Amino acid sequence: MGRQLLLEHIAVPGIETFEVYRKMGGYASVEKALKTMTPDQVTEQVKNSGLRGRGGAGFPAGMKWSFLDRKSDKPRYLVCNADESEPGTFKDRYLMEKIPHLLVEGMITSSYALGAKTSYIYIRGEYMYVLQILEKAIREAYAAGFLGKNILGTDYSLDLYVHPGAGAYICGEETALLESLEGKRGNPRLKPPFPAIAGLYASPTVVNNVETIAAVVPIVNLGGDEYAKVGVGKSTGTKLISASGHINKPGVYEIEMGLPVEEFIYSDQYCGGIWKGRKLKAVVAGGSSVPILPAELILKTAKGEPRLMTYESLADGGFTSGTMLGSGGFIVMDETTCIVRNLWTFARFYHHESCGQCSPCREGTGWMEKVLHRIEHGHGQMSDIDLLVDVAKKIEGNTICPLGDAAAWPVASAIRHFREEFEYHVKYPEKVKNPKHFEIEPFVSSKQLVMV
Amino acid sequence: MATEKETIQFSDSALSKAKEIIGRYPEGKQKSALLPLLHLAQSEFDGWLSPAVMDYVASLLQIKPIEVYEVATFYTMFNLEPVGNHLLEVCRTGPCWLRGAEDIVKRIEQKLNIKVGETTADGKFTLKTVECLGSCGTAPMLQCGATFFENLSEESVEVLIEKLAKQKRSSYLRPTEINVG
DSSP, rough: OOSSSSTTTTTSSTTTTTHHHHHHHTTTHHHHHHOOOOHHHHHHHHHHHBBBTTTOOBBBBHHHHSSSOOOSSEEEEEEEEEEEOSSSSOHHHHHHOOOOOHHHHHHHHHHHHTTTEEEEEEOOOOGGHHHHHHHHHHHHHHHHSSSSSGGGGGSBBBBEEEEEEOOOOGGGGGHHHHHHHHTTTOOOOOSSSSSTOOOOOGGGGEEEEEEHEEEEEEEEOHHHHHHTTTTEEEEEEEEEEEEEEEEEEEEEEEETOBBBBHHHHTTTTTOSBBGGGGEEEEEEEETTEEEEEEHHHHHHHHHHOOOOOOOSHHHTTTTHHHOTTTOOOEEEETTTHHHHHHHHHHHHHHHHHHSSSSSHHHHHHHHHHHHHHHHHHOOOOOHHHHHHHOOOOOOOHHHHSSSHHHHHHHHHHHHHHHHHHHHHHHHOGGGSSSSTTTHHHHHOOOOHHOOO | OOHHHHHOOOOOHHHHHHHHHHTTTTTTTTGGGHHHHHHHHHTTTTSSOOOHHHHHHHHHHHHOHHHHHHHHTTTSSOOSSSOOOOOEEEEHOOOOOOOHHHHHHHHHHHTOOOOOOBBOSSSSEEEEEEEEOOOOOSSSOOEEEEEEEEEEEHHHHHHHHHHHSSSSOOOSSSSOOOOOO
């Protein structure tokens, strides 16, 4: 097992309580930051660490912090994005449920760096029981003097609240999240202005993912340069990976960036290999939005180099033969999986979650769902396959927020890598009538036959 | 409707909770409390939001009723029609589908003799399918009120239904202790 910077103490009994968390060295980053560092020095450490946003986009966190308008006379806000809803992603829930004080600690240290006096954790409404775990942790932190007025006897005061969403994937997009936090529909805003200038209540605001904020704790404790020594190149530190699908050991794993994908899938320390002794067919490596890759391309790049768990290695080859680390939602499919049916569930998801603001996304996601439904159920035509490619292309890049892209990429990539399987559904409608068609008789690509 | 409106009122504890929630947001930004208050209202009034309940929430926040309606209709967790005592929400997205969510839905439909979207005649259960609930590593799963039931099998979901049938309405705010192994 590699180095654990976030989950090191996750198995300690009682770690969800303030007492045990503190005994294990918790809240040291708050003491260090508030008593020995200026807010700008904390931001400097985050910059040095090379930490990139863990929600999916991978934007450098320190840079995002430095964009915050510090000259404005309006109050500044830190808002934690705990609206985890990307299919395949459940790492933030795990962290908040098992070690809630890590997030609370990260929120205090980060709020200090940004000069926020009030901060919010926006958590998806379905995680209501996790909200209660966080609220308990916050109450304990107040009681211990880590929240409220004059924290640890310093001039710094902070109030922290948890705010529930109510079932809308779109609220994971930061401007939709802010709209929602203001009590409105979750419609993304046009940018600019960016939240760093005009965010919550039109005030300067930073929105960061749960894991990003948690990572600030080891960054402050170790120093940004030390943190940056973990990982490879511009993929510094550790990453929480949510592993799901057809593997022996689904769950959340903290990996050092740079771990080979093959080791992650097959090692007993991580996924433990493919279930039921079956073969690997495909992986969606970073949440449902990122391009799906067939087994041979997820294990090795097109150049034949071992694929690593880093932003750069997973993206090697662009969208032609690569994918993205995204949120770290690692969905594994065995040889019996129908790629078309899996894609149909994704398309249905994006159709359901489109906020309806932009026509290409509102209409296009529905068309893709319908066309995929008819192909999967044996009513498709050969021209439907290119129709899907065409619709995806017309959504991509033509919407206010990235949900449109997120809906288009899975469709485009599935057809790019598994076109034969779509054609099979059109050619042999009788064979796909049973929803479990490839469990009965796995699909064999003619290309693979040639290769063998 | 007018007479119904007069009877809509939070319990004392819910009302003080609502005031505490409103206090979390800056002066003049009380509309921010809308989603938490709608959750509270749904839990107070039998698991759904009638127009009268939404009007009541609007009055608490001193906003127009339309501001509540437009929000309540946007977010899928708010039920705008009555639901059974136990709303079974089965995740159907990719990762859950890979681990057999379709079989779970089918088994529930057979057991309760209803289809997705329907409520049993005795008003005990409503069955819905929902999108990813962030429980992909413990798939297949369903949510009932504030509780996640994970690593389900066709057998365990039957046991779950039998246990829930003996319980009062599932809470939207507090998880239950039912264990289906």
